[in-house]
Amino acid sequence: MEGKEISRAVVKRLPRYYRYLGELLESGVERISSNELSDQMQVTASQIRQDLNNFGGFGQQGYGYNVKYLHSEIGKILGLDRSYNVIIVGAGNLGQALANYVQFEKKGFLVTGLFDVNPVLQGIAVRGIPIRMSEELPTFLKENQVDIAALTLPKANAREMADVLVENGVRALWNFAHTDLHLPEHVIVENVHLSESLMQLSYNLNRYNQQHKKQ
Amino acid sequence: MEGKEISRAVVKRLPRYYRYLGELLESGVERISSNELSDQMQVTASQIRQDLNNFGGFGQQGYGYNVKYLHSEIGKILGLDRSYNVIIVGAGNLGQALANYVQFEKKGFLVTGLFDVNPVLQGIAVRGIPIRMSEELPTFLKENQVDIAALTLPKANAREMADVLVENGVRALWNFAHTDLHLPEHVIVENVHLSESLMQLSYNLNRYNQQHKKQ
Numbered sequence: 001m002e003g004k005e006i007s008r009a010v011v012k013r014l015p016r017y018y019r020y021l022g023e024l025l026e027s028g029v030e031r032i033s034s035n036e037l038s039d040q041m042q043v044t045a046s047q048i049r050q051d052l053n054n055f056g057g058f059g060q061q062g063y064g065y066n067v068k069y070l071h072s073e074i075g076k077i078l079g080l081d082r083s084y085n086v087i088i089v090g091a092g093n094l095g096q097a098l099a100n101y102v103q104f105e106k107k108g109f110l111v112t113g114l115f116d117v118n119p120v121l122q123g124i125a126v127r128g129i130p131i132r133m134s135e136e137l138p139t140f141l142k143e144n145q146v147d148i149a150a151l152t153l154p155k156a157n158a159r160e161m162a163d164v165l166v167e168n169g170v171r172a173l174w175n176f177a178h179t180d181l182h183l184p185e186h187v188i189v190e191n192v193h194l195s196e197s198l199m200q201l202s203y204n205l206n207r208y209n210q211q212h213k214k215q
Numbered sequence: 216m217e218g219k220e221i222s223r224a225v226v227k228r229l230p231r232y233y234r235y236l237g238e239l240l241e242s243g244v245e246r247i248s249s250n251e252l253s254d255q256m257q258v259t260a261s262q263i264r265q266d267l268n269n270f271g272g273f274g275q276q277g278y279g280y281n282v283k284y285l286h287s288e289i290g291k292i293l294g295l296d297r298s299y300n301v302i303i304v305g306a307g308n309l310g311q312a313l314a315n316y317v318q319f320e321k322k323g324f325l326v327t328g329l330f331d332v333n334p335v336l337q338g339i340a341v342r343g344i345p346i347r348m349s350e351e352l353p354t355f356l357k358e359n360q361v362d363i364a365a366l367t368l369p370k371a372n373a374r375e376m377a378d379v380l381v382e383n384g385v386r387a388l389w390n391f392a393h394t395d396l397h398l399p400e401h402v403i404v405e406n407v408h409l410s411e412s413l414m415q416l417s418y419n420l421n422r423y424n425q426q427h428k429k430q
Contacts, residue, residue, distance in 0.1 A: 011418055015411035019393070042395075078414045079421035093315055097308030101409075103393070109413060148416060172420045174413065178234070178318070180257075188423060190416040194316075194407065196230035198324060198389065199293045201363060201405040203226055205387045206294035208403060 006054050006077075013051055014074055016041065021071035033064040080108055085146050086174075087113035089161050090153030091121050091131045094176060098150055099126045109148070113140060117157070134161065141168035148172045155179035221269050221292075228266055229289055231256070236286035248279040295322055300361050301389075302328035304376050305368030306336050306346045309391060313365055314341045324363070328355060332372070349376065356383035363387045370394035 020041055024032060034052075038045035052070070075081055086104070088095045091114045098104070099111050114131045116122075121131045132140065140146075149165045151158050151173060158177030165173065172188045175181055181189055235256055239247060249267075253260035267285070290296060301319070303310045306329045313319070314326050329346045331337075336346045347355065355361075364385045366373050373392030380388065387403045390396055396404055 011415065014418070015408070015414040018414070019410075042397075077418065079417035080414065082421075084417060084420075093308055093312030097312055098409075100308055103410060104413065107410065107413075109417075147420070148413075171423075172416055174416055182257075186423070188416060188419045190412055190419070192407070192409065192412050193230070194313075195234075195318060195322065197405055197407050198319065198322075198363075199230040199233070199295070200226065201387050201389055201403060202294035202299060202324075203229070203292065204403045204405070205299075205362070206297075208386075208401070 010051050010054055013043075014078055017048075017051070018071065018074045018078060018080075021067055021074065024067045025071055029067055031064040032067055037065070083108040083110055084148050085110055085112045085144070086148045086150060087111070087115065087140075087146050088150045088152060089115045089134065089137070089165070090151060090176075091116035091118075091124075091126070092152065095150070095152035096126050098152060099129065112144060112146065115140075116153075137161075137164055138168050141165070141170065146170050148174060150174040150176065151181075152176045225266050225269055228258075229293055232263075232266070233286065233289045233293060233295075236282055236289065239282045240286055244282050246279040247282055252280070298323040298325055299363050300325055300327045300359070301363045301365060302326070302330065302355075302361050302385075303365045303367060304330045304349065304352070304380070305366060305372075305391075306331035306333075306339075306341070307367065310365070310367035311341050313367060314344060327359065327361065330355075331368075352376075352379055353383050356380070356385065361385050363389060365389040365391065366396075367391045 020037065034045040034048045037043075037048055041048070052065070072081075086109050088098055088111060091099075095114065095116070099114055105111070111127070111129060114126055114129050115134045115137055116131055117134045119133070122133055124131050146169075149170045149172070151161060153161060155177045158175065158179050159181060162173060162175075162181045162183060166183055166187050171186065173181065173183070173190070175189055175191045176194070178193055178195055180191070183189060235252065249260040249263045252263055256263070267280070287296075301324050303314055303326060306314075310329065310331070314329055320326070326342070326344060329341055329344050330349045330352055331346055332349045334348070337348055339346050361384075364380045364387070366376060366388055368376060370392045373390065373394050374396060377388060377390075377396045377398060381398055381402050386401065388396065388398070388405070390404055390406045391409070393408060393410055395406070398404060
């Protein structure tokens with residue numbers, strides 16, 4: 001499996017499979033056919049078979065998928081068989097929301113640091129993690145292994161902080177700032193642009209209204 | 216322009232054009248060629264021309280695009296030429312983060328209500344909006360026009376609240392709960408699954424590591 005190129009479209013669908021399989025596992029389901037999974041996920045059974053065939057096909061004809069095995073294999077593909085040290089840069093509401101979200105920790109994403117420029121926040125602890133000042137970042141990064149940094153700060157400061165992080169060895173950024181980061185190729189950036197998601201919603205709402213006005 | 220079907224891929228790119236054009240406008244830029252925009256956005260100029268041609272082509276050969284006009288037209292397509300009343304269901308950190316984000320209001324998304332099930336939060340105001348108890352939702356929805364509801368609450372309660380919202384006339388849901396909502400076709404749902412975004416990041420990080428180990 002290692003080394004095989006999987007299309008970006010399939011990779012984007014994997015977390016959803018992972019979530020459904022995890023829920024099945026919690027409910028005690030041991031095996032599931034692609035047809036049953038298709039009903040639950042509202043995806044065609046042939047899409048499911050095609051997607052899962054990318055990993056050598058965990059299913060057996062007429063027997064279904066082994067839920068636990070498939071969940072664990074998809075987890076490995078997604079890199080969830082190890083843990084990650086995550087710091088959060090920007091300890092406002094959004095940063096604190098991420099720090100408080102225990103589900104991330106269950107999946108192996110451990111918040112090990114919180115940073116902000118606002119001195120009022122200094123030392124306040126979120127789930128036992130004290131908020132540090134952003135100027136301490138370079139030292140912190142030299143002394144601690146950090147795998148992922150979440151950028152939950154205004155766009156005006158995002159690029160500068162991203163540079164500090166990358167210069168000090170952080171290789172993956174989870175960017176919530178409403179700006180594009182231009183970083184060296186070895187740095188992995190995943191953007192969450194909430195405004196853009198909201199605009200998709202307003203687009204679709206208006207589209208629907210227009211279409212139904214005309215009828 | 217009205218009624219013309221625009222592909223989902225193009226629609227997904229529009230908010231990014233809107234953001235760049237907005238920044239150009241703020242910097243006082245009046246005209247821009249597809250080549251210059253291409254440099255800034257790191258998208259090919261031909262992609263830009265193709266995308267913007269969907270709307271009848273705002274550009275003139277050798278003259279470039281009128282930034283203000285294009286920004287305003289894309290805004291109209293995205294439905295940003297009107298305002299929306301938004302309520303936030305789930306007033307934890309994430310819900311409060313959304314309520315505090317002034318940029319949404321600037322784009323016409325006005326937060327008009329905040330709801331939670333936790334009595335400790337009752338009456339606490341976020342940007343002047345008092346947190347109400349979720350049981351008040353049906354009455355609130357009967358008395359107030361609500362266009363969009365953000366669901367920032369645990370997945371265990373998300374489906375039930377979504378049903379209450381839809382039964383009381385809300386037609387667009389911005390779903391942050393880590394579950395799929397199964398709702399009537401006339402309801403528009405935009406999902407923001409943060410865990411899935413984080414898994415894309417861990418996938419890409421591991422992928423990169425594997426590829427560079429092998430070399």
